[in-house]
Every structure is written in C-alpha cells, then in structure tokens.
C-alpha cells in the first residue's frame with residue numbers, strides 16, 4: 261500500500277490515504293468509466309496537506325499540494341499534482357517571526373483551499389498571504405493585493421454571485437485579532453476594517469448574505485501556554501462564550517451587532533441568506549470541538565440551522581440532521597442567497613471516517629439523499645454547475661474518491677439531479693490523491 265503503511269502507530273493524518281504522496285506527476289492518458297458531460301470545460305482543483313518531509317505534527321500543518329484534473333469538451337486531458345512553492349517549502353527551518361517581531365505571511369503551508377477570483381487562481385491557508393497559481397498549477401508567488409493585505413487571509417473567502425466581490429477576513433493570534441476585507445470583482449482590494457473580538461479566537465470560516473457578513477466569535481482560542489508541546493496552541497474554552505456578529509458588507513466595527521449563542525464550534529457553514537429581518541445560516545455545528553487532547557471528548561459536527569432575528573435580538577438553533585457530516589457546499593450561484601440544496605461529506609466522530617458517503621440535503625423538504633461510495637472514501641463535494649443551468653441542482657458533484665482495494669483515486673462526477681445513482685463518470689487516476697481539504701471547479705470562462 262505505497263507509503264501509507266510505513267508506520268502503523270503514526271497519527272491518523274500520516275497513515276492510510278491521509279499519508280502524503282512523494283511525487284509530483286503529470287498524466288495525460290486517463291481512463292474514464294462512463295461519460296464526462298461534453299459541456300464541461302475547465303479544471304477541478306483541490307488543495308490538501310502533504311508534508312514534504314513525510315512528517316508533520318498535525319493534519320493542518322503539512323505543505324500544500326494541489327491536485328488537479330483538466331476537462332475539455334468532455335475529455336479528461338490531464339491530471340497533475342503540484343506543491344504550492346512557498347518559502348516554507350523551500351526552507352522549512354526558516355524563522356517565521358521576522359526581526360521586527362512580526363509574522364512573515366509568506367511563510368505559508370498554503371494547504372487549505374484553492375479558488376479563482378479577479379483573474380487569479382489562489383491557494384489559501386488562514387495564517388498567511390494567498391499564493392497565486394497558474395492554470396497548470398505552477399506557483400507564481402505570494403499575492404498581497406498590491407500591499408493592501410497586511411494580515412493573514414482566511415482560506416474561506418466568499419465570492420458574491422451578484423456583485424462579483426470577494427469578501428474575506430483575516431484573523432490572528434495577536435492583535436488585530438480580526439480584520440475584514442472587501443475586494444472588487446476586478447481584484448482590487450477596496451475596504452479594510454479592524455473588528456473587535458474578545459480575544460484570539462480561531463475563526464476558520466464565516467458567512468455572507470446579500471447585504472451582510474456574519475462573523476463567528478466562538479470558543480476555540482489560541483493559548484500560547486500550549487506552544488512547544490507540538491501541534492497547535494489552540495484549545496476549547498469553557499469561559500470564552502460564543503456569539504455571532506452581523507455587519508453590513510460596507511460597514512465598520514461600529515456597525516457590528518453581536519448576538520450571544522450557546523457555546524459551540526463551526527468550522528464550515530453551508531450557506532446563509534436574508535429573509536426579511538431574519539438571517540438564516542445553515543452550518544456544520546460541533547456541540548463541543550475537541551481540538552487537541554487537552555480538550556477531552558468532543559461531539560461531531562451535524563447540520564444545524566441558526567436563525568438570527570435582528571428585530572427581536574435573538575438566535576434560534578435547530579438541528580436539521582442527526583447524522584455527522586462536514587465539508588458543506590452549495591452551488592456557487594446561491595452563495596449568500598436563498599438555497600434549496602446543500603451537499604456534505606458524511607463523517608463519523610472524527611476526520612478518519614470522512615466521506616464514506618455523500619449527502620444531498622433538500623432544505624425545502626428536510627430530506628437527505630445519500631450517495632453510497634461502496635467502501636471508498638471521498639472528501640468535500642464540490643458542485644460544478646451545468647453551463648446555462650436554470651435549476652439549482654443542475655450540474656455535477658465532483659470529488660476525489662479513494663479506493664482502498666487499488667490504492668488509487670478517481671475523480672468522480674455525480675449528476676446532482678440524480679444523486680443516489682452511480683456516477684456519470686469516474687476519471688481514473690494512476691495514483692492516489694490523499695484526503696485533503698477544499699477545492700473548486702473553475703470553468704474556462706471564470
């Protein structure tokens with residue numbers, strides 16, 4: 261089983277199909293089972309953690325490697341995987357803290373997400389600057405929006421489908437703990453606002469609507485007393501509290517209205533939208549997140565609906581499912597707008613059981629459909645819209661799927677309107693793609 265069986269007592273993120281691959285490859289002769297929809301042309305890119313040395317202290321700390329498949333007129337023309345070539349990859353021993361005492365934001369794992377906006381493809385990791393890639397996955401270099409980005413950038417920005425703006429934030433373990441940014445459709449950074457939060461919260465993701473952004477100030481915090489013990493100096497806090505901060509998209513810190521909620525953690529919201537005075541947020545919610553061994557037992561993430569009633573000043577929290585799942589996505593066209601459908605990777609109590617099946621939720625009926633992967637495991641389901649699609653689920657759910665019997669992976673395309681049926685196409689790769697984090701379908705016209 262390739263590199264993966266090297267150390268049976270190694271942590272989960274270094275074993276099985278979490279273990280890194282050692283080669284960068286380019287393959288053009290790709291076998292396909294089924295038929296790739298001929299109207300698809302573009303690239304599916306997915307980022308993940310692939311420690312170059314073969315070892316990292318935490319799943320989140322490996323060097324970023326992007327795996328990509330190009331599709332042209334219904335043909336799979338190449339697969340390639342490339343490290344994101346950051347200064348950290350070139351010089352792992354380099355001190356990230358500069359002589360001025362500030363963190364060097366070029367020192368990036370660049371391992372979490374890959375998006376396209378303003379004519380640039382960007383590999384993202386929440387502690388650092390983004391890194392620009394070419395369509396062939398070569399690294400151009402760090403991108404700091406012509407010097408206007410002076411903090412880290414989240415790996416979970418949102419592109420507004422109506423304005424084309426890229427909305428994001430950066431958080432830090434030192435002040436300023438939270439900074440909001442807005443980037444115009446053409447890639448120009450046009451707004452920067454420092455936002456007050458109670459402390460150094462680990463804000464992985466957030467929410468946007470047509471007129472607002474919603475920050476999640478939740479009780480997973482930096483604790484430098486944990487530094488030096490390996491992994492992250494991050495823990496659950498019983499004292500920090502939890503709240504949601506609603507701000508107009510062109511607002512400032514003075515405009516943020518905070519709403520207290522029960523302590524919990526959300527890595528990943530599915531989507532959010534406005535409904536009159538209410539804001540509806542569908543999120544993958546952990547009752548308690550056990551970030552490290554110091555935190556004891558956690559609870560798995562499941563789909564919940566928060567409704568913020570801005571008039572009454574209240575937030576309701578309703579479980580929508582009792583089956584653990586994470587990595588939620590919606591159609592790019594409904595980001596920040598009312599959505600009917602959402603897609604998630606089924607998950608047990610921990611990342612080791614990620615993606616044994618995929619879920620499609622119909623939020624209008626509460627019904628969940630399951631795509632059984634038959635003993636294989638996947639990752640985040642990415643919705644690739646059919647060109648000219650009118651229906652929200654007209655398109656294909658794409659994800660890399662690992663088959664333990666062959667120790668190889670396929671890129672799978674599932675018809676989202678016929679979700680429980682077998683994939684319309686499996687693009688067979690000559691290697692395995694380690695389980696990773698987030699990705700995008702980037703059509704040629706993007």
Ligand SMILES: [Fe+2]
Pocket residue numbers: 372415416464465527528697698
């Ligand atoms: Fe994430």
